[in-house]
Amino acid sequence: MKIALLGYGTVGRGVDEIISARVPSLEVARILELPDRLTDPRMTASFDDILADEQVELVVECMGGIEPAHTYLMAALESGRHVVTSNKAVVAAHFGELARAAAAHGVGLYLEAAVGGGIPWIAGVEKVRRVDEVTSFSGIMNGTTNYIVDAMRRDGADFAEVLAEAQRLGYAERDPSADVDGLDVLNKTIISASVAFGVACEKNLPTSGIRNLRASDLALFAAHGRTVKLLGRGVREAQRYAAAVEPVAVAAGSLEASVPSNFNLVTLDATTVGELKFYGQGAGSLPTGNAIVQDVLDCATGARRPTYDFSRPLAYDPALLRGDYVYRTEALLGDAEPFGEGAVVVRGLTAEAARALLAEALATDPTTFMAALPPTGEGRTAEPTQEG
Ligand SMILES: NC(=O)c1ccc[n+]([C@@H]2O[C@H](COP(=O)([O-])OP(=O)(O)OC[C@H]3O[C@@H](n4cnc5c(N)ncnc54)[C@H](OP(=O)(O)O)[C@@H]3O)[C@@H](O)[C@H]2O)c1
Numbered sequence: 001m002k003i004a005l006l007g008y009g010t011v012g013r014g015v016d017e018i019i020s021a022r023v024p025s026l027e028v029a030r031i032l033e034l035p036d037r038l039t040d041p042r043m044t045a046s047f048d049d050i051l052a053d054e055q056v057e058l059v060v061e062c063m064g065g066i067e068p069a070h071t072y073l074m075a076a077l078e079s080g081r082h083v084v085t086s087n088k089a090v091v092a093a094h095f096g097e098l099a100r101a102a103a104a105h106g107v108g109l110y111l112e113a114a115v116g117g118g119i120p121w122i123a124g125v126e127k128v129r130r131v132d133e134v135t136s137f138s139g140i141m142n143g144t145t146n147y148i149v150d151a152m153r154r155d156g157a158d159f160a161e162v163l164a165e166a167q168r169l170g171y172a173e174r175d176p177s178a179d180v181d182g183l184d185v186l187n188k189t190i191i192s193a194s195v196a197f198g199v200a201c202e203k204n205l206p207t208s209g210i211r212n213l214r215a216s217d218l219a220l221f222a223a224h225g226r227t228v229k230l231l232g233r234g235v236r237e238a239q240r241y242a243a244a245v246e247p248v249a250v251a252a253g254s255l256e257a258s259v260p261s262n263f264n265l266v267t268l269d270a271t272t273v274g275e276l277k278f279y280g281q282g283a284g285s286l287p288t289g290n291a292i293v294q295d296v297l298d299c300a301t302g303a304r305r306p307t308y309d310f311s312r313p314l315a316y317d318p319a320l321l322r323g324d325y326v327y328r329t330e331a332l333l334g335d336a337e338p339f340g341e342g343a344v345v346v347r348g349l350t351a352e353a354a355r356a357l358l359a360e361a362l363a364t365d366p367t368t369f370m371a372a373l374p375p376t377g378e379g380r381t382a383e384p385t386q387e388g
Helices: 010-022 047-052 069-078 088-104 121-129 143-155 159-168 183-197 215-223 285-301 351-364
Strands: 002-006 027-032 058-061 082-085 134-140 226-237 240-251 263-270 274-281 322-328 336-340 343-350 369-372
Touching (some): 010 027, 010 285, 027 047, 047 069, 058 069, 058 285, 069 082, 069 088, 082 088, 082 285, 088 183, 121 134, 121 263, 121 274, 134 183, 143 215, 143 226, 143 263, 183 226, 183 240, 215 226, 215 322, 215 369, 240 351, 322 351, 351 369
Parallel strands (some): 002 027, 058 082, 240 369
Antiparallel strands (some): 226 240, 263 274, 336 343
16 A cells, blocks of 8 residues: 655654565655655655645655644545544544544544554554443553653652753653643543544543642652552543543552553543553654554555544533542632641542632642542552542
8 A cells, every 4th residue: 555644753754664664565655744855755845746646545644733734634535545643633623523524535534643652542442342332541641741750759859850851861842831731631632532432522621730740749649658640531421421631649559650751551441341451652753653554554454444423412521520639739728628738638529620729729829739639449540530
């Protein structure tokens, strides 16, 4: 199968390298590159050249960003090309529209690489859903923030110091906001909830990150037998679902707590299979390139042709995600119990109410840190409290 690559950066080069070294049945025939970097005979700066090439059956998009990626993906689908993308931003923003275009033109829309890099999470969820209903998912979906929290816990170092080291090692962007404020995990949570629950997921989910996490916060949680991880999570009950992105104080003995460095771990619960965990490299040129090549092979061999039907009448109901929350803040919060030095716990909040209370506390004390405090079961990950 001849394919075209849109974007020749970290992920695009990984795809090209894997195909040329290991997968002779595929050929990267065309590459969309910026006009001042046309260094390879396969390269063009014109997307129209790629659309006009009838030998190209599939388009891999790894440029990133919303536009022009969205326009190019729609044009590729409407021209009858299969699409594979690693671009979580464009999928989270336009999933329904892309899925409808793929269905209308009888082509595949593949997005394994958009969530969890090399981990076969999306295909795993799709496989589970052939038999089961997914009732919840929860995961460490961002390697940068896991690296930061893991290093802070291990070395007792503070956030700014570890962030600078992560930037030096290339694990964190120069502008780390998308990672540390939870926006990257938000996109992955929107996509995961859409695939897991079969619904065009609400975009405005409660979202908070780890920007204000201090080494002393980790020490306080450690004294309570916990550590902090930034999780994207979702729950479904009957015809309702909820999802959120927030730091969660997981049990120190849980698998989540032991996830090292920049690795990811995503968990689902489903009707008959029960709990499944997916662990691996959530980013990087070759792991992410691998997920893309697996999608292309699924398409080329006909092994898998994902279709997404979001017509199900599931309602977004924030009341499904409810629990206790710890705030380390100098702001005065009503109905709070002491949790430790400088910190309080507020019980029975929805994730949405907890996020609103965080905003209130941040207005008084901009260094406030908040983490969910779920009940911890023996040997199991802390789960969100589900309310019927
Ligand atoms: N890196 C990872 O490990 C990873 C993992 C999972 C998913 N992803 C996702 O995969 C996508 C690509 O990530 P990446 O890390 O490979 O980014 P990257 O290294 O910045 O590569 C993207 C490439 O596309 C180029 N580009 C941008 N707009 C273009 C256009 N209109 N025409 C031609 N080329 C264009 C960029 O050029 P300029 O840099 O000059 O703009 C850059 O060379 C993103 O959506 C990202 O979220 C990345």
